[in-house]
Amino acid sequence: MKILMVGAGAVGGQFGAYLHESGADVHFLLRPARKEIIDKEDLTLDLPTGKVRIQPRTLTAAELTPNYELIVISCKAYSLDSVINDITHAIGEKTVILPLLNGLRHLEILGQKFGHNRVLGGIAKTVATLATPSCIQIKHGPGNITVGARTLEQQANAEAVAATLHAGGVHTYFSEHIMDDMWDKYCLMASLGAANCLLGGAVGEYMRSQAGGEIALQLFKECADTAAASGHPLHPESIERIQQALTNRHSGFSASMYRDMQAGLPVEGDHLVGDMMRRGESLGVACPTLKIAHAVLETYMGRRAP
Numbered sequence: 001m002k003i004l005m006v007g008a009g010a011v012g013g014q015f016g017a018y019l020h021e022s023g024a025d026v027h028f029l030l031r032p033a034r035k036e037i038i039d040k041e042d043l044t045l046d047l048p049t050g051k052v053r054i055q056p057r058t059l060t061a062a063e064l065t066p067n068y069e070l071i072v073i074s075c076k077a078y079s080l081d082s083v084i085n086d087i088t089h090a091i092g093e094k095t096v097i098l099p100l101l102n103g104l105r106h107l108e109i110l111g112q113k114f115g116h117n118r119v120l121g122g123i124a125k126t127v128a129t130l131a132t133p134s135c136i137q138i139k140h141g142p143g144n145i146t147v148g149a150r151t152l153e154q155q156a157n158a159e160a161v162a163a164t165l166h167a168g169g170v171h172t173y174f175s176e177h178i179m180d181d182m183w184d185k186y187c188l189m190a191s192l193g194a195a196n197c198l199l200g201g202a203v204g205e206y207m208r209s210q211a212g213g214e215i216a217l218q219l220f221k222e223c224a225d226t227a228a229a230s231g232h233p234l235h236p237e238s239i240e241r242i243q244q245a246l247t248n249r250h251s252g253f254s255a256s257m258y259r260d261m262q263a264g265l266p267v268e269g270d271h272l273v274g275d276m277m278r279r280g281e282s283l284g285v286a287c288p289t290l291k292i293a294h295a296v297l298e299t300y301m302g303r304r305a306p
């Protein structure tokens, strides 16, 4: 399967590197400035087990041809419009798209642009950061990807993509209920990211405040109620697991959105927290705490704007 990995950030660079290492036919679509750096310095994965350095095959949007069977998208949500514009020339009749962004709204946006049956459901699980333009720091070992069909027509394509990723050295799960799984991760991600950014700390840090845990659990409740009102109620075990993750006093857990905020970078606040709040409110779920967190994220983004 001919694969185009869009971007070589924390998620795309990592999983693309595993594919490259195991001999898969993978190209990285990079913007010119990044391509120049990676072509000169290679791409290094800094894993707990040591460093892995690869020489990826890179190209820019101007060089794309419509002969990719799989396009993996792992940009931040605020770059999605530019990515959609850039990959248009890489889409052929049989191209399948696997987005690995957190959240859900990108599925609708990509589906409207390229056709819903092309866009699979996908989840990346990892804790990774682009430490320098040519080095990705990965905590807790190699991450994994979950793939699944969002429509009946996609089933065979989703299975083929999962098999290709697995054969390409990526820890891959195939999900028969990908939308439930995406909602599960979305609820974790939105409540964790909102709590980290609103309260200004990783889980163990905000748990030292009197109300930190209560606020994090309220954020999660609003997300879980929204998931249930959307027809994707979380499993009781998931609810318990996420509640524990959000209130563990000894945990350094934080969302990539918080790490981005600490680094002064743009954040996916509207895609993750704003979208959850709007979905909830449109279904009659009260989301007062998500609303406060969204306002904090919008204020942050507004302050960054030139």
Ligand SMILES: NC(=O)C1=CN([C@@H]2O[C@H](COP(=O)(O)OP(=O)(O)OC[C@H]3O[C@@H](n4cnc5c(N)ncnc54)[C@H](OP(=O)(O)O)[C@@H]3O)[C@@H](O)[C@H]2O)C=CC1
Residues within 6 Å of the ligand: 006, 007, 008, 009, 010, 011, 012, 029, 030, 031, 034, 074, 075, 076, 077, 079, 082, 083, 086, 100, 101, 102, 124, 125, 126, 127, 128, 129, 130, 256, 268
């Ligand atoms: N980091 C993590 O641990 C996890 C992140 N996620 C989710 O995955 C998604 C990606 O996050 P992450 O990997 O951290 O983000 P990064 O910022 O590390 O990487 C995004 C990459 O996308 C590239 N990009 C943006 N636009 C284009 C374009 N038009 N053409 C080519 N490349 C482009 C950027 O390139 P450039 O270098 O040129 O700016 C950047 O390197 C997010 O939705 C995030 O929430 C999910 C699980 C874990």
Ligand SMILES: CC(C)(CO)C(=O)C(=O)O
Residues within 6 Å of the ligand: 102, 124, 125, 126, 127, 128, 188, 189, 192, 254, 255, 256, 257
């Ligand atoms: C699950 C979590 C929080 C792990 O890093 C994540 O997806 C993110 O940070 O973007």
